[in-house]
Amino acid sequence: MTRTLLTADAILTQDMASPQVEALVLDGGLVVATGSRKDMAEHAGPETRRLDLAGATVIPGLIESHIHPTYAGLTGGWADCRTPPCASITDIQGALRNSTPSHGWIRGWGYDDTQLREGRHLTRDDLDAVCTDRPIIVLHISGHFAVANTVALATAGIDESTVDPGDSQFPRGADGRLTGMAWEIDAVARLSGAIPDLTQAEVQTALLRSLTLARSRGITAVHDLGVGLSAGMQELAAYRALDTKGEMPVHTVGFLRGDLAIAELEEGNIAFTAAPAPGSRFRLAGAKFWADGSIQGLSAALRTPYTCSPNHHGDLLYPQEQLDDMVLQVHREGGQVAVHANGDAAVAAAIAALRSAHRSDGRRARHRIEHCQVSRPADLEAIRDAEIGVSFFVNHVFHWGDRHRDRFLGPERAGNLDPLACADDIGLKFGLHSDCPITPMDPLQTIRTAVNRLTMGGAVLGAHQRIGVQRAVQAMTVDSAYLVHDEGRVGILAPGRRADLVALDGTLAALADASSDIPQPALVMVDGR
Incomplete structure (x- = not known):
């Protein structure tokens, strides 16, 4: 890897010992020195690649400490039922019809009952009006609820005879029929369990879509708080496959869905790690519960x-x-x-x-x-x-x-x-x-x-x-690294830390001014690349 001398108008390191410098020397995926332009030029030597980011503000790479990459990546192929664009249940029905794939399940996501004109949740009848011969499932914007049509309920083995009348996870209407609602994570998982498995290629594509977007936004590390939420253990397999191939756009720390973690631990199929293996950009840190x-x-x-x-x-x-x-x-x-x-x-x-x-x-x-x-x-x-x-x-x-x-x-x-x-x-x-x-x-x-x-x-x-702005940046850099025991590896720009950084096309002060445009990433480096 080529040694790089990086200079910019402002390099804000988040390192209390040296909070602002003029230049960084990067080598082997790490920051090896920080200081003045003159001193770092001498330290870097004549064969060093020089990268001058005039007008830019450089900060440590941002760490997104709670996202769901597979879920986010998959939504690109589902009907967008958010508000906007959908102001009513009729709008949602139209979105579902317009997005209908040629076969299989019809998926939608993002409806928000509190923003719909009708002011209520969807029902199975609303979705039956879209289609009665193919299963439909629509996720609430919170991710905690889902609504299914009659075919989807039947496919999942969920009906008035298989659900206890007092089971609040599958509520009933005044007529005693299931409304189609799956209430909270366990119920959503039971309903979603009837959806055919994705291919490994589909899961990897969804992951790459989200992680590539993350990098474009100045994010160099993410915490996946629910590996397995959308595709079960296929998600962990996808991470490991992408990591083995060297295709991970950003570093990722994963937390497996709790029920999956307990089951896999009982079988001896998984182990948790507190630090990444050399050259790896993924590790499984633990599990998440609700x-x-x-x-x-x-x-x-x-x-x-x-x-x-x-x-x-x-x-x-x-x-x-x-x-x-x-x-x-x-x-x-x-x-x-x-x-x-x-x-x-x-x-x-x-x-x-x-x-x-x-x-x-x-x-x-x-x-x-x-x-x-x-x-x-x-x-x-x-x-x-x-x-x-x-x-x-x-x-x-x-x-x-x-x-x-x-x-x-x-x-x-x-x-x-x-x-x-x-x-x-x-x-x-x-x-x-x-x-x-x-x-x-x-x-x-x-x-x-x-x-x-x-x-x-x-x-x-x-x-x-x-x-303040500096405190908020701290929260999305070194403090988020601390959350997963990574503060000794990343989160500040200092010798020995990973060369993960983002150069913004403006000043941090602009972030506090709601009337000004938000600075955007002009350059993102992960491991100095």
Whole structure:
């Protein structure tokens, strides 16, 4: 690999010992020296390739700490049922008809009942109106719910005789018929299990589509928080195949879907690793479990009821003892555990389970809480004290903030959604994420949202929870590296660290100015390439 001398107007390293430099020397996939243009030119020597990025701001490569690459990649072949473009159920039906493949299942994704003109979820009858001889399944924008037509339900073996009348995972209408809804992750997995397996080529193509997009957005590493969500163990096989072929566009740390992880551990088929093998861009770090659901789906577990439903506060998906046991099974095998928790009751349950695992043998695995949208200061202090990591879903402020304020949570709780300033004040390290495809994978927009907390409607949601640009960049670089024990390898531009970086065509200050264009990546390097 050619030695490179990289210079730019501003190189912001995130290295506290040397936060801004004029030049970097890169060699062998690593940063080997940082400093002034003069000193680095002398250090690099005359045979070095020179790369002068005039007008650019160079920062460490951005780390997207929670996405679903296979799922995101597959949606390109499904009907887009989001709002926009779909304002009504009729629009969704039209999108499904227009996207109908020549054979097999008809797939759609992204519908949001709270934005549809009818203000309700889809039903099997809505989908039967599209097609009665082929199975249809449409995923909710949250990913926590799905709706199927009658043929799809029958294919999955789900009907009024196979589902207990009191099973809330498959709700019924006033007439006693199943509505077609699969409620929450386990039910969605049961329904989706009837879909024929993808080919390995299809899974690899979906992964490459997402990871290539990530790199184009300035991302040099991602955390896949749910390997197996869309294609089961084929996803892990696809990662390993792409990695073996040297085709991974970015580094990826994977967390296997929890039920798959437990089953594969029992068979001795998987092992977790805390560091990548030399030359590898993928490793399986651990597993992910879900403590609750979605705020906008009213299935996140809150301590106090929803504003729009005063008698309802959501429910934990598992009893505490069961969550504790699942977490402990992965912990004992040396894995890192991530727990999805949106509501504060779920955050408390996740803290209890992860802290219990730590105490079982004293190993501080740096387990993680994902999303952590509604939480109290005491929860954040407990996370810090237990040495648990956290990645905040701050994009919710922009995409759902208005509805959280006006409908789901009320002004006070919504104003403290994703409490970044509070977390920073107590010294908590945290990541930020998009949960793509739930919201678009655009880390610079995510940083802007963390800085200005503007909603889609143009309002400021919780000005007191804003953080500065530099702190937000820290969250999406070295702090996100910390979440997976990678802070000694990546996240800052310093000697011995991976040469993962992004050069932006503007200044970081522009990210704080909502009236200005967001700087875009002009150059992205992964391992110095």
